[in-house]
Amino acid sequence: xxxxxxxxxxxxxxxxxxxxxxxxxxxxxxxxxxxxxxxxxxxxxxxxxxxxxxxxxxxxxxxxxxxxxxxxxxxxxxxxxxxxxxxxxxxxxxxxxxxxxxxxxxxxxxxxxxxxxxxxxxxxxxxxxxxxxxxxxxxxxxxxxxxxxxxxxxxxxxxxxxxxxxxxxxxxxxxxxxxxxxxxxxxxxxxxxxxxxxxxxxxxxxxxxxxxxxxxxxxxxxxxxxxxxxxxxxxxxxxxxxxxxxxxxxxxxxxxxxxxxxxxxxxxxxxxxxxxxxxxxxxxxxxxxxxxxxxxxxxxxxxxxxxxxxxxxxxxxxxxxxxxxxxxxxxxxxxxxxxxxxxxxxxxxxx
Numbered sequence: 001x002x003x004x005x006x007x008x009x010x011x012x013x014x015x016x017x018x019x020x021x022x023x024x025x026x027x028x029x030x031x032x033x034x035x036x037x038x039x040x041x042x043x044x045x046x047x048x049x050x051x052x053x054x055x056x057x058x059x060x061x062x063x064x065x066x067x068x069x070x071x072x073x074x075x076x077x078x079x080x081x082x083x084x085x086x087x088x089x090x091x092x093x094x095x096x097x098x099x100x101x102x103x104x105x106x107x108x109x110x111x112x113x114x115x116x117x118x119x120x121x122x123x124x125x126x127x128x129x130x131x132x133x134x135x136x137x138x139x140x141x142x143x144x145x146x147x148x149x150x151x152x153x154x155x156x157x158x159x160x161x162x163x164x165x166x167x168x169x170x171x172x173x174x175x176x177x178x179x180x181x182x183x184x185x186x187x188x189x190x191x192x193x194x195x196x197x198x199x200x201x202x203x204x205x206x207x208x209x210x211x212x213x214x215x216x217x218x219x220x221x222x223x224x225x226x227x228x229x230x231x232x233x234x235x236x237x238x239x240x241x242x243x244x245x246x247x248x249x250x251x252x253x254x255x256x257x258x259x260x261x262x263x264x265x266x267x268x269x270x271x272x273x274x275x276x277x278x279x280x281x282x283x284x285x286x287x288x289x290x291x292x293x294x295x296x297x298x299x300x301x302x303x304x305x306x307x308x309x310x311x312x313x314x315x316x317x318x319x320x321x322x323x324x325x326x327x328x329x330x331x332x333x334x335x336x337x338x339x340x341x342x343x344x345x346x347x348x349x350x351x
Contacts, residue, residue, distance in 0.1 A: 001327055001348055002026030007072040007098075009033050009089055010079035011047050011057050012171050014103055017319035018076050020048045025323060025348060029053070030070040033060045063089065067096040074326055077102035078319075080173055083114040084209060090121055090132055097128035099329050101322055105215040107134025108143075109222035109338050112234070113206060113213040122336035131332045135325040135339050137165075137318040141295045141309065142219045142280070144345050147226045154302045156276050159223065161297035164283040167263050168251050169315045175251045177212075178263040178284040179240060187240045187261045195237055214238060214266030216280035221270075223278055226340040230273035238266045241285040249286045262286040324348045 004027045008015050011034040019029060032044050034057050043052040058066055067075075075093050080086050083106045090107075093100040110118045125132050142163060150156060167175040175181070179191040194212060197205075205211040214236050224231050240261035247256045256262050263285025270278040285291070295309040328342040339345070 003028060004074065004326065004330070005030045005070070005072045006326075007031040007033070007066065007070060007075045008044070009060070009063065009075050009077040011036070011039055011044070012078065013169065014078035014171075014315065014319055015047055015076075017316055018078055018322055019044060021319055021323040022076065022326075023048075027323075027326075029055050030072050031055065031066045032057045033063050033066065034058075035060050060089070064092050064096065067092065067098050072098055074098065074329060075100040076322060077104065078322075079104070081105045081177055081215075082212065083107060083110045083117045085173075087117045087121070091124060094121055094124040094128055094130060094132060097130045099130045100132050101325055101329050102132075102134050103136045103318060103322060104134050105136070105138065106213055106218050107132075108136070108138050108215075109218040109225065109340065110134070110336075111338075112221040112231070113211055113217055114209055115206065116209050118336050125336060126334045129334045131329050131334060132336045133325070133329055133332070133339055133342070135322050135345075137312075137314050137321060138215065138219055138222075139321045139325065139339050140317065140345050141312065142216075143222055143226065143340070145307065146223060146297050146299065148344075149297070149299045149305050149307065150227060153299050153305065156299060156301040158277045158279065158300040159297070160279045160300065161295075162281040162283065163293075163295045164285075164291070165293050165314050166287040166291070167284045168249060168286055170251075172251050174284070175249065175263075175286070179238075179261045180249060180263045180286050181252050181254055181256050182240075182261045184240055184242075184259070184261060187264070191264060192238050192240070195235075199233065199235075214268060215282045215284075216266060216268040219280055220268050220278050222338060222340045224270065224272060225338060227276075229276055229278075231270050232273050234268065234270045236266055236268045238264050240264055241283065243286075243288050245288070247286050247288055252286075256286055262288075321345060
């Protein structure tokens with residue numbers, strides 16, 4: 001990883017860690033872009049602290065020019081959560097032959113939610129000999145940990161998991177995607193109603209690029225790919241999370257009133273040809289003082305195995321996973337390659 005040149009796309013909360021972790025692993029930052037006019041033109045040290053390092057934050061509109069000038073080995077993309085919002089940036093990377101890894105949750109396994117965008121990115125990346133992928137917290141805690149336990153199990157009938165996280169830690173795009181700050185009526189109309197459709201209607205949305213998956217939708221696809229399972233049906237249901245008292249959200253810059261949505265729980269159920277059911281839940285909300293991150297999964301069968309991770313530092317783990325995946329991205333085949341096809345996540349410090 002030493003001397004690998006990278007560009008940072010998105011200089012918000014996650015970039016604070018991805019930039020520092022990459023530099024501390026011997027990588028060289030050669031450029032950065034963002035959409036926030038308040039930070040454009042600043043040295044990147046304004047994000048990570050310390051002395052100026054001579055890299056200014058550019059406008060995202062300048063990305064194509066910057067890639068041609070800097071010729072990075074890889075782009076670290078920490079911006080949006082949906083492929084439809086990220087496709088232009090990833091396409092520019094692919095067209096320039098620049099490998100890219102993103103925290104975009106849908107990019108973890110977008111084949112089952114945005115196939116047309118993914119197929120197009122795959123084609124362009126192959127033409128220009130680069131790799132595009134998604135990684136982050138889910139790579140370890142919703143993916144490789146579960147498949148490792150599965151590898152120690154004689155017979156599996158069901159895999160069930162739940163993970164919670166504070167939307168305050170990830171920026172306004174994620175908070176809004178979880179319905180934080182909406183009244184219950186607004187949540188029903190803007191979030192929940194999208195799942196009250198038939199499988200045929202959902203497939204039409206997916207094929208048209210109009211489907212908005214919860215994070216576990218793509219996680220279940222990743223797990224099936226890694227475990228060699230064949231999905232035959234998949235559904236999701238989103239319900240609002242609430243609190244009995246008002247909670248201030250610094251990310252939304254508003255007070256979420258008692259009884260309004262602080263976020264949501266999304267449950268995705270996948271049935272497979274092999275008879276294994278995967279049920280996964282993600283709970284993203286504005287935390288009260290009593291809440292904390294938690295990750296709990298059970299592999300049912302012979303034997304049953306449950307593991308619980310309490311209070312994981314989700315942001316830092318997300319960013320470390322991104323940086324530690326970069327050597328795999330650099331050696332992976334060209335195309336859109338999910339990390340389910342890159343082997344286990346490995347510690348890379350000082351390598």
